[in-house]
Amino acid sequence: MMIKINIAANIVTKPILAESILETGALLNISQAHFDPTRGEVVAEITSDQFRKIKDSLVSKGAEVLVLDTPISRDEEECVECGACISVCPVKVFSFADDWGLEVDSDKCIQCGTCIKMCPHNALTLGH
């Protein structure tokens, strides 16, 4: 499952991710990370049996953990299968099938929202 870890400004300089990984032994597979002086945001994949313990560990250190359970969805009526969304997705959710139709592997989605802005036909939404 995909999770998002928000790290507030007051703890952004502390190695809380590394600490939690060492403490729990959970294999956190980080797919996106964004840090600046005001906050940190990490998107990662974790197996569901390891989720509880890493969440507890991160939360105890002051982070916020959200489950990303509403991946990208496509309105098939609106979509013209142009493929414009393919190249902007950082985790390759979109690809062409053999018949040049669009394939959407939404399990991989980290909900960054980039493809929504790219789609010329307003066919993509998050959170439904």
Next chain:
Amino acid sequence: MVKKTIHEINGKIRDGSVNVVTAEEMVDIVGELGAEGAAKEVDVVTTGTFGAMCSSGVWLNFGHSEPPIRISKMWLNDVEAYSGVAAVDAYIGATQQSQSKGMDYGGAHVIEDLVRGNSIDIHGISPGTDCYPRKVIDTTINIYDLNQAIMLNPRNSYQKYNAATNSTNHTLHTYMGALLPHNGNVTYSGAGVLSPMHNDPNYETIGTGTRIFLGGTQGYVVGEGTQHSPAAGFGTLMLKGDLKEMSPEYIRAATFKGYGSSLYVGMGIPIPVLNEDIAKATAVTDDDIVTNVLDYGIPSRDRPVLRTVTYGELRSGSIDINGKEVPTSPMSSFKKSREIANELKQWIRNGEFFVSMPVERLPRDTACNAMKQTNANPHVMDIMSSDVTTIREDAGFHDAAKVIMEKQFNHLPVVDSGNHLVGIVTAWDISKAVAKDEHNLVKDIMTRKVVTANPDEAVDVSAFKLDSNNVSALPVIDSNRHVVGIVTSDDISKLLARRH
């Protein structure tokens, strides 16, 4: 030498013996039988494309009101249509945007709504004349209430199109979609192997009067499109068709974020195989069609060509740019292009569509020239102030405050030990630092993402950068990132004030 006439082919369409294949299928047929064998075997090759055609629009005739009005300005669902023609005619263009909804709804959306049979609110105004006394008209119509709704696209079905990428450090929003920073992606348009004009590059069968597939119905080629530039491989067509007969399957409004609206138009052209040269031309493949990858990061008419590329490479999903594998995205739908080529094939097979010869050939020698500009085009170096003081990033913010006060500058570019620009501080950053009472070095309070200008950049480009980034000054830097000047929104406003 095989020779066929249009009459013979249409005879075969009539008696059901015609052999039609799509341009994709033709590749293998010519591969197997050779051009001569294929020319004997195949009578018609169908093509198709479905992509954004900004240069699209529709002529509408509303009929006369009581009392009559000669409309001088009008809006359809709040999108302005051009009505400076006669009394109750107007042309709605795909890229015109709504006055209230902005980029999210434009002429293209009005056109799609019409095709879908939806109601459209009309508002028209007029100065009033003796013969047309009415001054305002407000009504609600749908496509069935119109006398005519004739699609007329001044420039469509580009023979091929440049591919786009972006070398800058920020995302660009263009009619080629979102272009990620540092050449993060490449977008392209066009149907490659199915591309209508590439299957008849000498325009032997495509010309004025050619009957085509347009938006799900029969349409016609009016002649060459605007910017028709055949020598460069950028031929274009002007097309017409009856919007009332079109289908929302093939006429779809689009919005490119940060750019505006456009219309996806499905069109396809049948190529009658009159001889083996035509058969050979219709065997064109994605690997035979070459186009340029342009850097849209350079806001100039002459965008640099990063490399040439074939449609085969573009359609493989990624291409190499300066040693980096970059993912590619088409903007047009190959699946729908294929559907169009197949639908057209079916029409011909069923005897519902007959091929035609052009009544006039398209010009082969016109060029697309640049605009003649008679007014000087000022550059940043002409208006920038070269009297610019910089400050080192490791200076204290009190020093920055002092410079700002003494020099009465609002913007202070920040440089590193090698004098390269690394940030900018403004009087506002300093006030913030004072109020918070927590930082003391310039590098802690400066903005690191500085929007800059080049000395030889057109002033219009700087004006756009100031506007779209919501900043009030741009440090001007040379190729070594050394600060050579500064240009402010004041400098530009003064210049523009003189221009108007």
